[in-house]
Amino acid sequence: MSHQPFETWLLEDRRSLSEEEQQNLQQHLERCSDCRRLEAKWQEVRLEMRAAPMVAPRPGFSRRFQAGMAERRVREQRRQAWRVFIAFGSSAAAVFAGFMIYAFFFSTTAEWVQSVVTLLSTTVGAAETTRSLVSTWMQFTPFSLNLTVWITVGVTFCFLVLLWVFAIWRTSLVGVINK
Amino acid sequence: MINLDAAVLRQAIQGDEEAFTRIVETYQRPVFNLCYRMLGQAQEAEDAAQETFWRAYQHLRRYDQQRPFATWLLSIAAHYCIDQQRKRRLPTLALELMPDEDAPDPAPNPERVFAQLEEKGQLQSLLARLGPQDRAAIILRYWYEFSEDEIAKTLQLTVSAVKSRLHRARKELALSWESQSTASLAERRKNESPAL
Numbered sequence A: 001m002s003h004q005p006f007e008t009w010l011l012e013d014r015r016s017l018s019e020e021e022q023q024n025l026q027q028h029l030e031r032c033s034d035c036r037r038l039e040a041k042w043q044e045v046r047l048e049m050r051a052a053p054m055v056a057p058r059p060g061f062s063r064r065f066q067a068g069m070a071e072r073r074v075r076e077q078r079r080q081a082w083r084v085f086i087a088f089g090s091s092a093a094a095v096f097a098g099f100m101i102y103a104f105f106f107s108t109t110a111e112w113v114q115s116v117v118t119l120l121s122t123t124v125g126a127a128e129t130t131r132s133l134v135s136t137w138m139q140f141t142p143f144s145l146n147l148t149v150w151i152t153v154g155v156t157f158c159f160l161v162l163l164w165v166f167a168i169w170r171t172s173l174v175g176v177i178n179k
Numbered sequence B: 001m002i003n004l005d006a007a008v009l010r011q012a013i014q015g016d017e018e019a020f021t022r023i024v025e026t027y028q029r030p031v032f033n034l035c036y037r038m039l040g041q042a043q044e045a046e047d048a049a050q051e052t053f054w055r056a057y058q059h060l061r062r063y064d065q066q067r068p069f070a071t072w073l074l075s076i077a078a079h080y081c082i083d084q085q086r087k088r089r090l091p092t093l094a095l096e097l098m099p100d101e102d103a104p105d106p107a108p109n110p111e112r113v114f115a116q117l118e119e120k121g122q123l124q125s126l127l128a129r130l131g132p133q134d135r136a137a138i139i140l141r142y143w144y145e146f147s148e149d150e151i152a153k154t155l156q157l158t159v160s161a162v163k164s165r166l167h168r169a170r171k172e173l174a175l176s177w178e179s180q181s182t183a184s185l186a187e188r189r190k191n192e193s194p195a196l
């Protein structure tokens, strides 16, 4: 016996069927025990679902949400501080490497080694200071900060790094050469 | 479903956190229920519901005010739970007892007498047999009274895809319920037989 379209009909909302379809379905159900069983089981499950309540969370859900939000915000700020630090750090490293290559071609090995050591030691100190400065600053800054502000800060920072490396280069490397 | 005061929503969109907390309080139950029915565990449902509200908070500006807010929120929850299920790739067979309801139902539902499957956790284990998208469609249909059209919009499916998913899911539910009930009947007979 073919169960179609009766199987589809019995699993659908009865109200969506026409009167004729409902009669045909009824006739088929009287003759077909498979469809009758499916119908009975489906109706049981349907009523169970209709009767099952909307489950509520443990009390204090919105308080936990607020706490979680504060935590996420701190985490997000920290992540952003790292991103800024890495971006600035890598631009500083690029400038640094550029100067090293430049200095390598215009000085003797001994002078070069000496200036590298001086530069490295100041760089490490400065980087640490910058990182802590950035993360402290991030604690007080709204977390969706305007992009233009970021770009301005970034460009200024890179310019300062350039100035700073140039100054160190003048005092260490050029100082040695001029002796 | 519950209607949110339009002014509260406007304030929340403008970044008022207190207004957003009001939204959380208003919708915690429907969102949590969807997550619980999808995932089957109270703790996972709690995490998923929290994540839903966090995502809603972050993307509030993108909310299209032509759409009912509840639909938008439930669609975030449904997508998150479907993703979680896919990552897990295992059916939710580990079940736990129902979490407490935080308040007694204001109007006791006369149909509560039917809720026997629910108490034994059988309803959740029936739902757990469905694929995540079919399960989401069934939950939205029977707990939230969503039309096929609303389900389609919420799950980003076509109406005909929703129809066929609902059909398949209903048949699967009926058949698994049949095999579960015959299995438990056989079990009971086996336990009773020595006494006879």
Ligand SMILES: [Zn+2]
Residues within 6 Å of the ligand: A001, A002, A003, A006, A028, A032, A033, A034, A035, A036
């Ligand atoms: Zn039949």
